[in-house]
Amino acid sequence: MNQDNRSADITNFVTHLECSKTGEALPAGTVQNLSPAGAPILVRYDLDAVAGELTKEKLASRPADLWRYRELLPVASATNIVSLGEDMTPLVALDNSLGSNVIVKDEGRLPTGSFKARGLVMAVSMAKELGLKRLAMPTNGNAGAAMAAYARRAGMEAFVFCPDDTPEVNVREIALQGGKVWRVNGLINDCGKIVADGEAEMGWFNLSTLKEPYRIEGKKTMGLELVEQLGWEMPDVIFYPTGGGTGLIGMWKAFDELEAIGFIGSRRPRMVAVQATGCAPIVDAWEKGLDHAPLWENASTVAAGIRVPVAIGDFLILQAVRESGGFAIAVEDEAIIAAQQRIGQEDGLLLCPEGAATAAAYLKALEDGLIGKSDRAVLFNCGNGLKYPMPAADAALDRHQPIDWSAIASA
Amino acid sequence: MNQDNRSADITNFVTHLECSKTGEALPAGTVQNLSPAGAPILVRYDLDAVAGELTKEKLASRPADLWRYRELLPVASATNIVSLGEDMTPLVALDNSLGSNVIVKDEGRLPTGSFKARGLVMAVSMAKELGLKRLAMPTNGNAGAAMAAYARRAGMEAFVFCPDDTPEVNVREIALQGGKVWRVNGLINDCGKIVADGEAEMGWFNLSTLKEPYRIEGKKTMGLELVEQLGWEMPDVIFYPTGGGTGLIGMWKAFDELEAIGFIGSRRPRMVAVQATGCAPIVDAWEKGLDHAPLWENASTVAAGIRVPVAIGDFLILQAVRESGGFAIAVEDEAIIAAQQRIGQEDGLLLCPEGAATAAAYLKALEDGLIGKSDRAVLFNCGNGLKYPMPAADAALDRHQPIDWSAIASA
CATH class of the missing domain: 3.40.50.1100 (Rossmann fold)
Structure with missing residues (x-):
């Protein structure tokens, strides 16, 4: 059952967060959306320390899912990993x-049938680590489905806004995986505005693309x-x-x-x-x-x-x-x-x-x-x-x- | 790219085929549908020899797809393996x-999104090994999709018959994967009769459930x-x-x-x-x-x-x-x-x-x-x-x- 990659024994090497535009350092372990400069935030690691710890041989011996790269991932505590089986893709x-x-x-x-699972399994696991309980995002379909699935698995609420012409299969998938889903008369950037406006109204965390680290x-x-x-x-x-x-x-x-x-x-x-x-x-x-x-x-x-x-x-x-x-x-x-x-x-x-x-x-x-x-x-x-x-x-x-x-x- | 499991060095241990009802032995390496007694045919292996060759440790070191069990599978030559990446499921x-x-x-x-891929990747690889060029089957959708995909990948023709009320997504998937697909006014057993009748008319090989080994x-x-x-x-x-x-x-x-x-x-x-x-x-x-x-x-x-x-x-x-x-x-x-x-x-x-x-x-x-x-x-x-x-x-x-x-x- 791929327990190895979720072992508590694997060290976390995150040092800090960093603004992708100005290079400003921000503390790890804090809830962040965009940087003070309004740009995406990147996660930084002590890569020298990772180099001293991780080997190609060690990697090869681990189960074939994305958690095998734990030393280069942000989740600190294995207990916060929310997984639906993110196996390596062929x-x-x-x-x-x-x-x-x-x-x-x-x-x-x-x-959930798309690469969005990679991003969202990490974002939701980190949301769990940071104590968040209510998530929201705009989506063309696939990201919303992934967020809903992982959020519900972690016991959180998931609010999803997609363009009105999003295929029915995507909307149904989101709903079936426990997401609260709305069709919006507009494109994904219009949905994004609703999610941004709702941060104050609803107290949800905004999981929009690149608007969290x-x-x-x-x-x-x-x-x-x-x-x-x-x-x-x-x-x-x-x-x-x-x-x-x-x-x-x-x-x-x-x-x-x-x-x-x-x-x-x-x-x-x-x-x-x-x-x-x-x-x-x-x-x-x-x-x-x-x-x-x-x-x-x-x-x-x-x-x-x-x-x-x-x-x-x-x-x-x-x-x-x-x-x-x-x-x-x-x-x-x-x-x-x-x-x-x-x-x-x-x-x-x-x-x-x-x-x-x-x-x-x-x-x-x-x-x-x-x-x-x-x-x-x-x-x-x-x-x-x-x-x-x-x-x-x-x-x-x-x-x-x-x-x-x-x-x-x-x- | 998971080359190991498709290595030419892995020995084939098939000894013969066997009628599931009478136990009658039939020669391996021959084209077979049902046994002379009209029952499904099972593949038999020299399991003592497999025991001397395969270890749990050897298995654990192989890539995580179903070809890791090569010693217990019927395909003799690695060149006949037709694959779309049959990775282990979580x-x-x-x-x-x-x-x-x-x-x-x-x-x-x-x-192709279902467990039918396991059966069909093996049946189509064996069809390739046995020199077959034209395959047919009745299906409720998923088996036909898997057969079409593997058959086309192996350069074969695929004829698929499904009940008229098969969901559109399945029919389209079969067609997009190069299968020639018909909706039939009946259930899967009615489709099965068409495929059986067509053996003589069309010279196709019948890949119906359990009607090949x-x-x-x-x-x-x-x-x-x-x-x-x-x-x-x-x-x-x-x-x-x-x-x-x-x-x-x-x-x-x-x-x-x-x-x-x-x-x-x-x-x-x-x-x-x-x-x-x-x-x-x-x-x-x-x-x-x-x-x-x-x-x-x-x-x-x-x-x-x-x-x-x-x-x-x-x-x-x-x-x-x-x-x-x-x-x-x-x-x-x-x-x-x-x-x-x-x-x-x-x-x-x-x-x-x-x-x-x-x-x-x-x-x-x-x-x-x-x-x-x-x-x-x-x-x-x-x-x-x-x-x-x-x-x-x-x-x-x-x-x-x-x-x-x-x-x-x-x-």
Whole structure:
């Protein structure tokens, strides 16, 4: 039952919290949202001490869930770990469709069916450690589902606000997992305003993306896992579906921490921020050389998870993309649907629309000469394909009745 | 990338195939459906040789997917393994709702979102090994999705027939994963007749439940994993949602093989076959002391996966239940929905209806005195809760607009 990783014997190495903009230090063990400068807060560790304690061999002997990285995680007391089984996610090769140099990290296999579980299991465990009892967040669906599940497991209240057109499956999942869920006439930033306003009215803790320090610590385990799974080697390029960007920022932080503890060298993958042409603020800012991305008006895409018109961590995303020699790239909805269908049909892997966007971006980047065929590429499939209405199936779907063997033979 | 478990160096120990009814031996490495006596075929291994080769320590050092049990699996050549990442599924405790003695093995975390992946990854890998190119099956949804995914990955054709009222999400998933799918005006046994008739017409291989030897070998890994995860200790009782019953039969076979290689003793859990009151042929046969279960007329339940009016492995299910000192039990749809909602709300775990049926059965068995509070119970959640229309959410779901803080406060 994976008891080892939740052992009380594993030391906590957090030293302090730090403003991502000014570097101002803030005390660990205190409830924090944004920093005094209004920027996301990062968790800092005594990495020299971690280096003296953690070895690759020790890691390899632990059960295969994200808690194996306890020395690089913020939860101090094992009793505060709230878990639904955050097992390592598999790497699935796309030999038939995109070729043997392309692998998918299939995050749809996590609890509540998306990578949001990584961030929220950490944020809720820390909320428990800090004594919080009532949580709230805006969501396009998946984050709210993860928050509700972990919050209820920890005996807390969960208030969730999602855009009115959020798929029914997501809303129902949130409700079934004990979340109190509202549909809001607007997009996720409108939901965010409600959650912010409600802090005073309702006394809830605001778990919005990057507005508290711990979701990023959970998301960074994507980077830790990936590199360990690849035998501590880096891929050449990582395609990441980018909404709020917590995962991209988190992985970039993970690589620095791994280098600091001597597990990897200075080599980094090129980080590629993937967006949809109907909502591409980061791509726009990257192309114009801006540090911040203005709000994208009239955002619209089939990939609802990356329909994020404005991201508070925009400067951190752009910084990681630039430092890595990567790029930001936008893909059409048609290309997303085509990629979802192609990979499903040829490799048997059903991607979510946001994951399919990374596949479409891979193909576009190849065509545009931004990457080469021999580059080892990792695509992040951030959610379970089953959570979506699957428009691509309309084309593939056919019904015949009664049985007509010649129709079957020619199908 | 979990290469170890797919190493060419791991020896294959299959000796022969065997009729489950007469014991007649059939040669391994040949294409087989039912035995000459019309019964399911079982795979037999040289277990003495396995005992000399495999150790618990060797197992523990391997990556955490079902291929770690290669010595007890039928695929001879590693090159025939068709994989989408069949990672071990987590055990999730239900401390808040059912108590700390009840754990769920969450099979919804497998590829294609259900335990059907275990059986089909094995059957399709063996189909590849035997040179088959065209596969067909009847399905209530999940098995067809798994077959389509693995078949396409192996470059084969997949023909799938499901009842007309199969949820749209399942049909779309099958289509998106490259399966050719038909809705049939009938239940799964009617679909089964079409697949049987089509063997001659279409030349396809019939992958129906227990009508080929290898799905059971995949399903038996549930038992292997469970016992290893529990430190080679047995739980007191296993609640298993029973349609075709492959998993229950498979686990029972797994326990015998583990005892034969010296990994466990003679102690066994009580095996409980869980069905819905609207389709309970096995429960009926168990109560009447029959060896076979007659076809259940007008089958109907919200738990579509266990809506199986007649099971070819009925006598094997009943045999395992009886030998184990277990029982068969049927639960009402209302109890299934109530259990799904309760466990979601209190423990944050969204069960599929069939998984929720095992929770309802646990509660009923406790009430009826068939088990005790101190019994360590394992419930099998056979599929991802996201694959279902989630009727339980209707009660939980509420929408308010515009924002009314007093309404939120009292939600």
